[in-house]
Amino acid sequence: MNFPDKYRVLLMVWLLQFVNYLDRINLSIAAPTMMKELSISPGLFGFVLAAFTFGYAVAQIPGGALADRFGAKCMLIVSPVLWSFFTGATGFVSTVLALIVVRVLFGFSEGLSNGASFKSIGDYFPPQERSTANGAYLSALALGPAFVAPIAVWFLIHTGWQGMFRWLALPGLAMAVLVVFLIPSAKAPRPFAAADSAESASHSGSGSGFGEVMRLPRSWIIFTAYLAFNIAFWGYLGWMPSYLSMARHIDIKTLGFAASIPYFAGTVGMFVFGWLGSTVLYRQRCVLIAAIYLCTAVCLYVTYNVDSAFNSIIGLSAAGFFLYGGFGPLWSVVLDLTPETSRGAFSGFVNCGGQIGGFFAPIVVGWIVGKTASFTGGFIFMNVALAVAAVCFLLLHTLMRSQQPTALASGRTA
Structure with a gap:
């Protein structure tokens, strides 16, 4: 039986994202050990x-533009080759400066593929x-860390943090080879192309491309919303293992499995x-996203107020359910807001905003932990950011309803 191109593309970008997060989350797992061995303060x-996140943010718009210019497949080959090299290189550093430089280059390499992946979803x-x-594709964001936590802890125990990074450089190289053979070189004509063009023109106010879309207020609203969301997301992703280890005193052998549950x-x-955003709540995606973010904030509040490690894992798991849940509806809105010819660049633009938030989040949380010897302030910081993101999506929903009454009546408003 012939496997449709769209599902083959979905499988490949999912695998790429999975491996991407295998390499990305390693640093969080190794953080307590690395801070001790390299004498690094929180x-x-x-x-x-x-x-x-600095390197990742810088790569977003050029990576998306290159995908628009040369095709998504090209960037989905180049990016994993580069990020695998810098994953391995992380295992050879011995100073904080070298570690920072390598992680910037690693982030830039991973960032090159992001716009190409979203462009592929939008194209097919x-x-x-x-x-x-998008919900299916981005499930790799959660499954990657879930599976890598026990694996990374095993390597950490048996080979040290250096060996962990060196060994886990190999999957990315294997993915680059698979992309060469399994992703189509050029997409076939799509039966929904005309309707898709009308959709993007309706939402963007014109079909003239990236420049026109960038001049619309809604583009900057979603940019700001994703920036605020990523303060919470990267605060959660970067510091959760350390929180369980340092604040809840979970030992390293248990940490890998405990950190996987959320x-x-x-x-x-x-x-x-993702299913709700494509079906019963398709017309209300922005409201759905806002509600998801507010529920995440409530769960994080519960997490830092409970009195046991077990209950904190339950709170973190509930927060993870909502925190990750918004990705599918959010990126379907993003893809609807721009013409097909600029899909990679606009996705990169939105994700650039996200990575700006992601850049500052671990710095601020780390500073708060260092100054207060507590994670409570870090959780409050993330909750405020989630509230800002929720307000932005409610504003976006109102703006799109007021400006697109025809689209709303036909059931095609975000």
Whole structure:
């Protein structure tokens, strides 16, 4: 039986994202050991965590533009080759400065593939399937950390943190080879192309391309929303293992499995809310996203107020369910807001905003932990950011309803 191109593309970008997060989350797992062996304070290690997001942010728009210019497949080959090299290189550093430089280059290498992946989803899936497709694709964001935590802890115990990074450089190289053979070189004509063009023109106010879309207020609203969301996301992703180890006193052998549970909950959330964003709540995606972020804030509040490690893992798992759940609906809205010819660049623009938030989050959380010897202030910081993101999406929903009454009546408003 012939496997449709869209599902083959979805499988490959999922695998790429999975391996991407295998390499990305290693630093968080190794953080307590690396801080001890390299004599790095929590405040300084916040800059190490932020180094990745700096490089990742810088690569977003050029990576997306290159995907628009040369095709998504090209960038989906180049990026994993580069990030695998710098994953391995992390295992050879011996100073904080070298570690920061390598992580910046690693982040830049991973960032080159992001716009290409979202462009692939937009190119192969029609508008009303994109929330589900993005939810499925981005489930790798949760499953990657969930599976790598026990694996990384095993390597950490048996080979040290240096060996962990060196060994886990290999999967990315294998993915580059698979992309060469399994992703189509050029996409076939799509039966939904005309409707998709009308959709993007309706949402963007014109079909003239990236420049026109960038001049619209809604583009900057979603940029700001994703920036605020990523303060919470990267604060959660970067510091959760350290929080369980340092604040809840979970030993290293247990840490790998304890840190996996919230990510599995996040995977479930991605499929649940991705499906809702493509079906019964398709017209209300922005409201759905705002509600998800507010529920995440409530769960984080519960997490830092409970009195046991077990209950904190439950709170973190509930937060992960909602935190990851918003990705599918969010990126379906992003893909609907721009013409096909600029899809990679606009996705990169939005994600650049996200990585700006992601850059500052671990620095601020690390500074707060270092100054107060407590994670409470870090949780409050993330909750405020989630509230800002929720307000932005409610504003975006109101703006799109007021400006697109025709689209709303036909059931095609985000």
